[in-house]
Amino acid sequence: MMTALATVLEVQEDIVVVGCQQKTSCNHCSSKDSCGTGIVSKALPGKVHHWAFHTEKKLSVGQLVEIGLPEKNLLQSAAIVYLTPLLFLLFGALLSEWFLSPMIGLGELTTIVVSVLFALGGYQLAKRLSHHIEQKTEQQVSLLRVLGEPVSDTNLGNAAR
Structure with missing residues (x-):
């Protein structure tokens, strides 16, 4: 504690x-x-x-x-806030580099835009998940x-x- x-x-x-x-x-x-x-x-x-x-x-x-x-809830919240946007950014970059960029043919610009969009999506998800954990922490x-x-x-x- x-x-x-x-x-x-x-x-x-x-x-x-x-x-x-x-x-x-x-x-x-x-x-x-x-x-x-x-x-x-x-x-x-x-x-x-x-x-x-x-x-x-x-x-x-x-x-x-x-x-x-x-402690458990605080550490979970910190992990979610820091790791979720990072993992979404990496997933977006890999998805774009392996599939979207070859199909569209714009190269690195596509990868950058898709990575940023995925990171923003990860940020929004992390915000919702950490809010849920904050409410559990408040009760404890x-x-x-x-x-x-x-x-x-x-x-x-x-x-x-």
Whole structure:
């Protein structure tokens, strides 16, 4: 089980909605200041994921909690998102190179166009499949522990007195 820190966004009886900021690995690289990806990741905020689940614990909005996410579903989703468009691209290129290009006679242009179209089809399929896995993952999110209230400016002022 993978863990993530999340903030409680909403509490409705025994259903809690939490939000978790998506993290990138760009902050750990030694060339993050000169890399284009590192600069973009600093400029744009990360995606926030929301999960809703049942819990018996009393939580309040703004609390920091640790949630557990099933590894299997996350790894399946990552494999689908990365591999499906790539496999469709390769299949389109082979199909075009072996069958369509000899029949039409346009050569590499046909292969490129068909490959791109197949990759776009693979992207759309991956999007649908990963959405289905995301919904399954949302049902399996669990609360591991409550970490407490976030540190705010008013809490810091009271602690200094």
